[in-house]
Amino acid sequence: MSESQITDAAGAAENPDNTKTAEPKVKQPIGLYTLFSIELWERFSFYGLQVILAYYIYYSAGDGGLGLTEAEALAIAGAYGGAVYLGQPVGAWLADRLVPARTMVMAGGAIIMGGHISLALLPGIAGLLIGLALITVGTGALAPNTHAMVGRLYAEPSPRRDSGYAIFYTGILIGALFGPLATGYLQVELGFHYGFGAAAVGMAIGLITYFLGRNTVPAEARIVPNPVSSPGKWKAIGFGIAVLAVIAVLVSTGLMSTGNLNNYVLGTILIVAIVYFVAMLRSKNVTAEERLKVKAFIPLFITGAIFWTMILQLFTTFAVYADTRVNLNIGSYSMPAAYISTFEVIAGIIVGPLIAAYGQKLANRPKGRVPSTTSKLAFGFILMTLTFGLFAIFPLIFSGLIPLVAVIAGMIVMGITEVTYAPIGMSVASQLSPVAFNSQMMALWGLTTAAGASLSGFMGQLYSSISEVSFFALMTVISLLTAAFLYSIRGRLCKLGVA
Template sequence: MEAALKLEPAGQQQMEEQPSKKKHPPGLYLLFFTELWERFSYYGMRALLTLYLTTALVSGGLGFKESTAVSIYGFYTGFCYFTPLIGGYLTDRFIGRRVAITIGGIIMALGNFALFAEHSKWGLYLGLLLLIIGNGFFKPNISTLVGELYEEHDKRRDAAFTIFYMGINVGAFFAPLVCGYLAEDYFKTTVNGIVQYGFKYGFLAACIGMIIGQLLFNLLGDRYLGDIGKVSAGTSAKKKMSGSTAKTPLTKKEKQRTAVIVILTCFVIFFWAGFEQAGSSLTIYTEKFVNRHAFGWDVPTSWFQSLNPLFIILLAPMISALWVKLSNSKKGDLKIPTKMGLGMILLGLGYMVLLLAVMRTGSDEQHIIMKANMLFIVFTYFFHTVGELFLSPVGLSMVSKLAPVRYASLLMGVWLLSTFVANILGGQLASFTQSLGYFEIFSLIGFMAMGLGVILLLISNKLTKMME
């Protein structure tokens, strides 16, 4: 029964026509560049959001309190990972994934344009709402398309998701540099002694990036993707299954695999709660407590958010090659839960480095002992990045492999739901840095991440048996 229910990926026929199994299909690189420009849009806007919210109105910002600003940031980034659950459900049943990606891209471009065109709280909420809705259509479907390019047991799958993940981070690397430079430097002016920032031009650059990505995807989609993603997964499944089989409930093994996805989703919530401090508490800490002066120039605060994608660009090829080498060795690759547990421990180690900086600076901006060296932030992001590479692309690959085909986009949305909860939790944790202090909050996040990572290592064998 289980074998009868297994559906071959939509891209199998294309894969069989490939002359070499060693090369990745060209569709991977189209999705790579589509995601690159979408992430340019997202991370360009995200790098500026907290600064935009906390900067005074007369200086081009909106003048929110820091605790309010990081809460808004947390809810915005959180709901960007909640709506994929709805978008995944719709594409599993009613619309093709490629149509959903296009709808999402257009709506997100409009969201960034609203932030550019309307400098007010009304413009802020409209822009964020459009970005949240558009992300719901885009996010779960492009990741699922990557999985459909490969057969179920293709050993290149983990490597492909790591390459795809590198595309995400090429966009994420350039976004803070370009958008941050426009907002904090190029369009920065001084009028009557008041510094004014050009945040809206950073949002405009994010809008243009989204448009470029959609043009590439729609102009080259038929050539490099064929028929993959043109119809909904539900429609495709019905065509390949008889009427009675299409309504057959999930097998025991499919239920176990679905349970593993849910269990690991719960674990990684705390990883993302700590990781996403980058755009909230870490941004504010860097702005106020870190010596950013180098070579006669103050490094824009938003630029530090390019460290994570820069490290991913440098390290992703090595990690990808490591997974391939291990999978071809006699001992075999590391278990997926093991990789993810190590990723959580590495996140915690990054916070241990950050605690050393806080012990030098203190947590009170009115009585800073001394400003921290930029290297503390650099090494914090380094450990966070290695942890992310052990956890996130592996998780995307896992969902694409384990999810029953009828619920592939829905379960990808469930996986992304962990980031929804995590960002809201992370926003609340960041708001407490103003009352409890940075040392206490960073300690809590760091030790909890390492503790949960150890637990995940201990139950790795059990989860792996459920996955097989």
């Protein structure tokens, strides 16, 4: 498919007669809300599982869990989080080369639902591994393609893009709020498998809403932008079989186990990311201007991985922290530990639309008066520094268990941090994307989350092995240094195409 055809299809998403007209200043495309809905329910399912996953693995059989060690639970949770996002480049490649993105999203949602049903109905380690494997495959098919379709809703350039991604990200946060509330409650009252069943129901609702609104997504989502040749298809099949064979050998020989699984996941993430960057930089379908943008994305990729390492400790470090270090009693009521993460999400839901509105207001200002994208990302790390700084001083202020109100304050700052940084990161990935690698560029951004999820597992293990103050102080210093680095390279990145 030619670049002109792709551009025309993108325009058709907003202008049915395919004429080039000025974009409205305020209204967002209807397709944004279709994608908002499927992402909301997918995140409902994903986060609903994520907040109880570590507990399910290390709680005793008498408490409904699998009875593994806490270290194994954190390693598995980190590996699963990394693997979920590691599957996204595969789903993005399929959408760019073999199957239309619109179809990939529908198929991915169905596979995710199957994974949650497996967790709900199949007992023991077998049910855990089958369920997590299906969710990993399904999320890889769904997530990068919904993210890429949001970007294609807008003509280039569009002052509404950042605001659109902020609205879309609010859907993520709504799902991330109600998923844990539902599964956390069901886990305490009825058992883990009822929580997993609720996640399956959420994904089913998302599939129905997406099917009903499927014709509002960008027109180009119905076509394959860069079809692969027949020899290329056979190479891809051969590569897939080889990967499965290697995994089978590692598992059967005992070289890969629950204890070291996260090592393999992180190593694979780094290799895939490097391969993607090399492929885009060497591709004949990438122009010289696009190649400069890909180079500009490299430092943003690295800092993005650091950001997600911090945030995704919600499901590793902070899962253990909530279970062991926080006074969860409110009078006679004892709050489920899984609810701690919801305060982070509530803050994001409240602040996210305000940031979107402010971003739309900034878009109407002269260019020189609008903060650069890199400066916005650096500010996100300043807030992250404040977040971990608070948790570093809590043990110095309070003796014994940490009061719930103090932890909620820390979670609120973290929630504001996430909605300040994450939508801008998604937007810049779309902005710097080569035309022939649109979905795959979003998958590359997804690999920052993959690396962060995997590293968060290692951070959870580190938290359990050193003093609490030392751990959170280390996270504070890393966040501050990253903010300083981003701010120092803002001018250089502007020259390479980062607005």
